[in-house]
Amino acid sequence: MRPELLSPAGSPEALRAAVECGADAVYLGWGSFNARRSAKNFSDEEFAQALLYCHERGVRVYLTLNTLVTDRELDAALRCAASASALGVDAVLVQDLGLLRLLRTALPDLPLHASTQMSLFTSGGACEAAADGCERVVIARECSREDAAAICRRCPAEIELFVHGALCMCYSGQCAMSALIGGRSGNRGRCAQPCRLPYTLTEQSGKPRNVRPAGPPPPMLGRPGKNAYPLSLKDNCLAAALEDMAAMNAACLKLEGRMKRPEYVAVVTGVYARLLRERRGPTAAESAALEAAFSRSGFTDGYWRGRTGPALFGVRPADAQDPKELFAAAKAAVEKGGLRTVPVTMNASFRLDAPCTLTVWDEEGRSVTVSGPAPERARNRAVTAQELADRLKKTGGSAYRCADVSVDAEGGISLPAAAVNALRREALSQLSAARTAPPKRRELPAPPPPEDHPFSGPPELTCSLSRPDQLTPELLACAPARICLPLEQIAGMDALPAFSGEYCAILPRVWRDRDEPEIRALLVRAKALGISAALAGNLGCLPLLRGTGLALYGDFGLNVFNGRALEYLADKGFSSAALSFELRAAQLRDLPKVLPCEAIVYGRLPLMLTENCLIRNGAGCACETPHALTDRTGAEFPLLPVWGHRTEIQNSRPLYLADRDDWKRLGLRYARLRFTDETPEECVRVFQAYRSGAAAPESFTRGLFDRGVE
Incomplete structure (x- = not known):
């Protein structure tokens, strides 16, 4: 079974691009509790429509509630999750341990994913999250192929790997640079990206010598040298490693980019969807398209290979231009639509003086049956079974395509084309209702607030x-x-x-x-x-x-x-x-x-x-000599x-x-x-x-x- 392809949806337009171009699932922000609060995100109406649009097409939707929340915010975060659950969201990503505990208690049937913000990089940590009720664990982006394989092998939860997009210099969930420098917390979805600014590596005279860190250093990519942007990593690209990930039973492969424009989402999702579908690595043209869509001095796969070093670093020039032709073609294809349709099977019966019936099945086994007017005996030319089948196949403009149709039609009957079209539309509408119906989930009372036992004296x-x-x-x-x-x-x-x-x-x-x-x-x-x-x-x-x-x-x-x-x-x-x-x-x-x-x-x-x-x-290798990074000030x-x-x-x-x-x-x-x-x-x-x-x-x-x- 191939891994799920998870694409970013920072806006309704990006969501459509992801779905049309082959995403199996999308992740998006709704409300104030997600790690990309600067993205466009979704209004209440847009979020509800996004769920209907995706579920009708067989695409899962994951809500990002992966920020730290204060005690005063916990009730609002719970209400947000409860509303999303009632609407049928497929899972919620969580970082905050308190919110995790609250959701598991009050919404016991809502699937939870441990966000990469939890900083999980060992099988023991992943198993701990699984034992807490997380159905999926998103492991750290710094994990190598060997690290990921070990976690996939030992953890009972699904494992999600990051395969393409921007790399943070710091382990996710452990960065306080934006918070302490500018008051904008990455753990609260407000990162100002100070890591993309220039710094100089300098020795610190008069400081005590460092203790050399334990263990040998990992293999290095590139030689030490002067780098004006020592915290700016290249974007990750693991397009050539997808078969390795499938072989280790990784459940999900994630593309980054909720801050990116829809055309970027379309291009990157389209390439990765083809590679997974065809079980191969990228061609030169596909690699070029990925790099043109967005990169920082090219790409890196250093962490996946278990290597660190200067070769992992890069910047994006301030005057870098978007690829107009590539993005225009992607936009046109998405706007035309029809790239993503659900195959259905139809079986129809047209008998004289009896209501006509149509049954439609989808691939998951859901079926609906609808009836329409009874055919009459033809006065002039009778309609044939093939003509009826051809009319039923006309699903253009819907989320469906007819993969197979069988028609049992009595000879010598007549039925207006409008009646056949109405029969098809009603069947597909009911099928959509079945596909988008929210699952039944319990919503239990929130547990009482924690008891406060403050220490009475000075600490x-x-x-x-x-x-x-x-x-x-x-x-x-x-x-x-x-x-x-x-x-x-x-x-x-x-x-x-x-x-x-x-x-x-x-x-x-x-x-x-x-x-x-x-x-x-x-x-x-x-x-x-x-x-x-x-x-x-x-x-x-x-x-x-x-x-x-x-x-x-x-x-x-x-x-x-x-x-x-x-x-x-x-x-x-x-x-x-x-x-x-x-x-x-x-x-x-x-x-x-x-x-x-x-x-x-x-x-x-x-x-x-x-x-x-x-x-x-x-x-x-001069770790024992004290060093510092010096910024522009x-x-x-x-x-x-x-x-x-x-x-x-x-x-x-x-x-x-x-x-x-x-x-x-x-x-x-x-x-x-x-x-x-x-x-x-x-x-x-x-x-x-x-x-x-x-x-x-x-x-x-x-x-x-x-x-x-x-």
């Missing part, structure tokens, strides 16, 4: 470190409630010095199935050294941590945005959780504290988590090497709240000081500043604490 201070040298006797003397260190660095230490709090291992933010034996061994070693807890920022951490006896704490990578997300984590066995740093103070305060909650109150907040090692791309964004030879881009200025007291009155149980490129001495000074309420340093930011995000 206890915790700290996360990036290097073992930051763990000094002076820092231990500050008596933090927790000290968190990357798992691989704890496991490499000889011993953990005793102190009054607890040690917590930070699990890698990104890894692959092949890394899990090593991670499990590191957990055994770290536990033997004395850690009592683990900080998990991804659903894939749960299978790794079950049975270890370690306390489970949620990290910021889980994007906890509401109290129902905390309920979800409580159900999973979490003892506490860090809240999203995209929440402003009032939202942090009002969020129901189902679990003991933590917020980051100091440090360089992570802007991006990238599969590419940006230092290696631009300067070769001169702001420097430090690069922190992390597990798997990946990069975490840090904000240019640290979040600083020590000179304020309002963060102490938010009901938080813990407040985290996040140390990345600080020296050991700076870590101690900052910790003491938060004890004493010291004045702010010369360069700092309040982050999103006051302003929040769109």
